[in-house]
Amino acid sequence: MARLQIHAGPSHDGQVTGRTDTASRRINATPEALYRALTDAAARVRWLPPAGMSARMERYDLKVGGGYRMVLTYDDPAGGAGKSTADSDVVEATFVELADGERVVEAIEFESDDPAFAGTMTMTWQLAPLASGVEVSIVASGVPTGISPIDHATGMQSSLANLAAFVESA
Numbered sequence: 001m002a003r004l005q006i007h008a009g010p011s012h013d014g015q016v017t018g019r020t021d022t023a024s025r026r027i028n029a030t031p032e033a034l035y036r037a038l039t040d041a042a043a044r045v046r047w048l049p050p051a052g053m054s055a056r057m058e059r060y061d062l063k064v065g066g067g068y069r070m071v072l073t074y075d076d077p078a079g080g081a082g083k084s085t086a087d088s089d090v091v092e093a094t095f096v097e098l099a100d101g102e103r104v105v106e107a108i109e110f111e112s113d114d115p116a117f118a119g120t121m122t123m124t125w126q127l128a129p130l131a132s133g134v135e136v137s138i139v140a141s142g143v144p145t146g147i148s149p150i151d152h153a154t155g156m157q158s159s160l161a162n163l164a165a166f167v168e169s170a
Contacts, residue, residue: 018121018142018143018145019149020140020141020142020143021138021149021152021153021156022138022139022140023137024135024137025136025157026130026132026133026135027134027136027164027167028133028168029133029134029164029167029168031101031127031134035101035104035127037163039104041057041060042057043166044068047162048070048159049159049162050154052076055070055071055073056070056071056073058070062095062098063095064095064096064098067092067095068091068092069090069091069092070091071084071088071091073087073088074087083110083111083114083117083146084110084111084112089110092110102126103127104125105123106124108123109121110144116144116146117144117147119144120142121140121142122140122141123138126138136160136163138156138159
């Protein structure tokens with residue numbers, strides 16, 4: 001079962017600059033298998049896109065300071081929900097921390113002309129071994145104001161479910 005929390009966070013001067021969204025799920029896999037899924041480009045494009053989307057990786061460099069460019073495309077372009085184009089979100093990410101079997105931290109920026117999607121969102125994927133399986137937690141801080149809290153919650157929960165299905169079937 002996935003858990004989710006959403007709250008707005010103040011900046012250093014007390015102004016709200018974005019929110020922090022969190023989600024977690026217990027997954028029946030080893031930390032090593034989950035870390036591989038988090039850090040392998042081919043695996044990532046299979047499990048990361050939430051329901052209703054697909055992805056392609058345009059660039060991938062797995063090292064701290066490296067990163068990737070991913071295009072997420074909506075299956076139904078009629079919705080016009082994309083941040084970068086009517087039917088897509090283009091993500092530029094930089095790996096901030098890679099702790100083998102424990103954590104992946106990424107600085108993410110959306111390619112968009114809309115200032116509501118500007119800024120850097122930090123996503124931390126934390127792996128915590130349990131007696132049975134691993135608790136996978138996502139903390140997204142500095143979430144741009146243009147991202148709907150409900151859509152983000154749904155998307156994070158969908159990605160966690162996809163990740164579980166991906167590693168549990170391996």
